[in-house]
Amino acid sequence: MQQLIWQDEPVTVTLIQEKEPGMEGGSVIVECAANCNPQPHKYTWLKRQKGLINKISSTERRKPFHNITRDTSLSCIAYNDIGTGKSDWLDLEVQYAPEILPESSCHLTGEVLKCVCQAEASPNASIHWTINGNNNLTSSFIFVSTNKKNVVSGEISAAAQNQSNISCTATNSLGSNTKQLSVLSKTSSLYMWLMALLLGLLFGCAMFIYREYSKNRPQRPQSISVNVQEEHSNTNIQRSQDEDTQSNPYTPESNPEVDEPSCIYNNELVEEIRRPTIAQRHKNNRTAPQREGEIQPLEKSGVDCNTDVYLNC
Incomplete structure (x- = not known):
């Protein structure tokens, strides 16, 4: 008769903290227990601390962890020939000295003084008050204490009577912490x-x-702006022309007497002027050898309009 062998992947994976609780900054040993067959041959340890996760591969089911803090959490993944399984996160139990939280303060409302002191510690701390150097509270003070996970809160209230120096002290087996509380007026x-x-x-x-x-303000039309720019430009051009006229009075418009005749407009007049000029030139050419030191006549027979006018002048 054959015996049936049951095989299964790691279905249930559990973390067990062997040495508990550990001291902050110290070491702990944790075991990764998996319910499976065959047993796991490989483990991946996950260490979460200050929001960061570090993965560690190992073949050991028991592993030590060093330099632990109050926010250290662990998990493990077990592997066998059939499959894998992952454990839940385990928050390590770590012991540490008390730390008074920033929320601790005193408030003065009218004639009533109310002070709150909150401390985080493991194991939980006890809170003691000191008022004007006196550690013993009088019957006029009302004291209330509440405990949550690793956080203890103490509260006192009384009539305000020159109680300006108030401090609270949190104490457990690992140490103590004292804070001077400032009085605030609500x-x-x-x-x-x-x-x-x-x-x-x-x-x-x-x-x-x-x-x-800005939304309802009427906007200036673009066409008006363009016309204003054009008028401004024309005004500048006219102003520049007036300044040139004043600075140079001897312009052709102001001296019409020196205007030269136009060759296009006065063609007939030029022809009449040219005839006696040409005759005089031939006459001069015939008598040139008899006059020494005089300027020789022009060799060019054809004279343009501008030259004829110059000779006539």
Whole structure:
């Protein structure tokens, strides 16, 4: 008769902290137990600390972890020939000395003083108050203490009677921590909040009015702007011409007497002027050898319009 062999992947994977609780900064040993057949031959350990996850491959089911802190969490993945299985995250139990939280403070409301002191510690801390150097609270103070996971909160309230020096001390088996508490007036802080709210409302109204004004403001037509630019340009050109006229009075328009005759407009007049000029030139050519030192006549027989006018002048 054959015996049936049951095989299965790691279905249930559990982490067990062997040495508990551990000290912050110390070491712990954790076992990764898997319910499967065959047994796992490989493990992947996951260490989560300060938001970062570090993966460690190993063949050991028991592994030590060093330099642990209060926010250290572990998990493991077990592998066998059939499949894999993963455990839940295990928050390590770590012991540490008390630390007073920033939320601790005192508030004065009218004639009533109320102080709150919150401390985180493992094991949980006990809170003691010191008022004006006195460690023993009088019957006029009301003391309330609440405990959550690793956080203890102490609260006292009494009539305000020159109680300006107040401190709280949190203590457990690993140490203690003391903090001086400042007294805040709820009236003054409420006034500051109201002033900030009022300034915010004024600024918002100003921005809204400016946006509405910009949206509804009539815009200048583009055509008018172009016409204004053209008129401005023409004015500048006319102004420049007037300045040139004043700076140079001897322009052709101001001296019509020196205007030269136009060859195109006065063709007939030029022809009449040219005839006696040509005759005089021939006469001069015949008598040139008898006159020494005189300028020789032009060899060019054809004279253009401008030259004839010059000779006539």
